[in-house]
Amino acid sequence: MNAPLASGKSLLLETQSKPVVIPPMPDYNGRVLAYVGAAAVIFTGLLSHTFADWLIWLVPGALLWPHAVHFLTRQTFLRRYSRVRHKMLHVDCALGGAFAGTIGLVATPSLSIMMMLMFSCMLLGGLRQWLFGIFWFALAAVAGLAMNGMAVSLQAPLVLSVVAILATATFICITAFYAHQQARALMSAKTQIQYQREQSIALSHKLSKYLSPQVWQSIFTGERDVRxxxxxxxxxxxxxxxxxxxxxxxxxxxxxxxxxxxxxxxxxxxxxxxxxxxxxxxxxxxxxxxxxxxxxxxxxxxxxxxxxxxxxxxxxxxxxxxxxxxxxxxxxxxxxxxxxxxxxxxxxxxxxxxxxxxxxxxxxxxxxxxxxxxxxxxxxxxxxxxxxxxxxxxxxxxxxxxxxxxxxxxxxxxxxxxxxxxxxxxSFMEHEKAGFAMYLDSEKVRGYERAAILQALEDAAERLRQGED
CATH class of the missing domain: 3.30.70.1230 (Nucleotide cyclase, GGDEF domain)
Incomplete structure (x- = not known):
């Protein structure tokens, strides 16, 4: 029996006003939702005589397991481990694989449980977590098959297939809704951060007018402390x-x-x-x-x-x-x-x-x-x-x-x-008299300006010659 961990990563973005927390679907709520769906699948399989009667004990086990996990990861020494969420998802994958193997890999219930688990693995840890999930699920499924053998028929009754599909769809939709809310909050936070960043840049440029550019740059690049x-x-x-x-x-x-x-x-x-x-x-x-x-x-x-x-x-x-x-x-x-x-x-x-x-x-x-x-x-x-x-x-x-x-x-x-x-x-020449001033820095004269300057000097020289006459 299994129950996936329906939780993504929590994001914390710092802004100038206050931190923006982008919460994923809580681990506890996601696990409860998944295991309730699994309990419904098991109960329907028992009613349709698809599963062995002795599996009835898995129904209360599925309903109690999320609470036990919540207690272990929050109230015991396990809370000190940073990757306890990933490890507990490995346990969920192993339980799900064992359940699929025990029921002889009946197609629809096994795929339903597997889809919920793999969806949770991808959300929590990406491809690496997904590969680990596949490994633990397959290993436990092989062990379950070794103990109970393959089912006579892999096809599930219609009612069991409908319940399994509804349970999976409900879990995925609710989890996807939380992921969508998280993405919206992330975009909103990014917009807010970008706006505050632009404000900070504009303010820093205004403040830079009161400081020498070298001092301002050394402060804003962190090279110099303001003390x-x-x-x-x-x-x-x-x-x-x-x-x-x-x-x-x-x-x-x-x-x-x-x-x-x-x-x-x-x-x-x-x-x-x-x-x-x-x-x-x-x-x-x-x-x-x-x-x-x-x-x-x-x-x-x-x-x-x-x-x-x-x-x-x-x-x-x-x-x-x-x-x-x-x-x-x-x-x-x-x-x-x-x-x-x-x-x-x-x-x-x-x-x-x-x-x-x-x-x-x-x-x-x-x-x-x-x-x-x-x-x-x-x-x-x-x-x-x-x-x-x-x-x-x-x-x-x-x-x-x-x-x-x-x-x-x-x-x-x-x-x-x-x-x-x-x-x-x-390169620099100057001459200044009453009514006349000339300042020439030949190094700064651009090539396309030389003709205009020469023409102005020739006009001035011609006018001075006319004055002599």
Whole structure:
């Protein structure tokens, strides 16, 4: 006698709001349903004199067995075994095979019991469980046949066939209904998870605007923990501000000034990110950027990237200044910059509920001091920065300065340009007079734009010649 385990796997999906539990048909309910159907088949077989009378004891056994299994798997030491459900289904398959063999493999009842068992095996454990079920069923059926022999006729009476088919159909339909409900709950949970995932992505992108992209990426990829911790690292530190901004703020309306400042910050941020800089903060018209954390290419490459960024910013500022002049802003705006390389403390500072990712140290103070000493359009660097970049960047000695926190005067240098861009082979050219401004970076000119640029220069030259006449 047998009773299959009518149960699939339980699924637990975590969402942001609460866990979504997708329950299968309970083991206990499924087993009761199957064994009640088996008891009905046995009782009908006894009434039709298809089965031997001594099998009457299997009817109460079939009705009591599910309760015994429930007690064993929930109240005894067996509950500690993770695969007890699979093992009990093996027992069910063996009981079903023994029953089929005992009744001499009468076709309809044997197939009915086998179908319920195999359906349960496939639901619970897939192909592996199904193969084990076939093995135990066949083994027990052979043992039953050895004891009682084959039935005289494998054909079952009509009433027994109808009851067996109804019992199997009822079991499969109810179990399939639970599986359908489980699939619907799974699809609903997947939709909910997808919606919350999209919300999380959108929210993370909004929050990323308040952090440097490198910091945001290291947090969301799990490389960095959000906790109060710092470390000492060798960094290249950059400060800049706009010379003439104070005078401009007195001339312009706050709304127009805000738009100009945001445009300036946006353009400079794009340059900083192009070179891999970590944007620390904006203060007034000042920008603080550093290289070397959370990612670093080595002190030399970090310093070179930092100075390259500063040179690019200086060139870009000239282009923006011309654009602002065309918009009616006559106050000449110049950027001044200071760069220092050395060890600083970097990490999360503040409180547990409000942190700021930044850097502190005397090198930070030195970079700020260099920026304040720089003339409009000038880039000043410390000696250590100069020593790291001097093979690729031309610098001019500017003497020494005294800085708080340093025991002796600090040598400083003015950045001229890339060595490759000096002389006749330079890629960047500029010329600015009243009524005329030209900025040419030949490396950035696209091929299809050259003809238009040459035509504009020829038109300008022709107009200048006409003015001379």
């Amino acid at each position: 109060l911790e710092t470390q000492r690292k060798k960094l290249s530190i950059f400060f800049s501000d706009i010379k003439g901004f104070t005078e401009l703020s007195e001339e312009m309306e706050p709304e127009a000034l805000t738009e100009l400042l945001n445009h300036y910050f946006n353009e400079m941020s794009q340059v900083a990110l192009k070179y891999g800089g970590t944007i620390d903060k904006f203060v007034g018209d000042s920008i603080m950027i550093f290289f070397g954390d959370p990612t670093s290419r080595g002190p030399r490459e970090d310093a070179l990237a930092c100075v390259s960024m500063a040179i690019d910013m200086r060139k870009h500022m000239k282009i923006m200044r011309q654009k602002w002049r065309s918009q009616g802003i006559k106050t000449p705006l110049e950027i001044r910059m200071g760069i220092s390389a050395g060890y600083a403390t970097v990490g999360n500072f503040g409180a547990e509920n409000r942190m700021d990712y930044t850097i502190i140290g005397k090198e930070v103070n030195l970079a700020s001091r260099l920026e304040s000493l720089a003339d409009p359009g000038e880039i000043l660097v410390s000696y250590e920065t100069f020593s790291l970049i001097k093979d690729k960047i031309m610098c001019r000695d500017k003497g020494e300065i005294t800085v708080k926190g340093f025991g002796r005067p600090v040598p400083i240098y003015e950045v001229i340009d890339f060595r490759r861009d000096l002389g006749a082979e330079r």
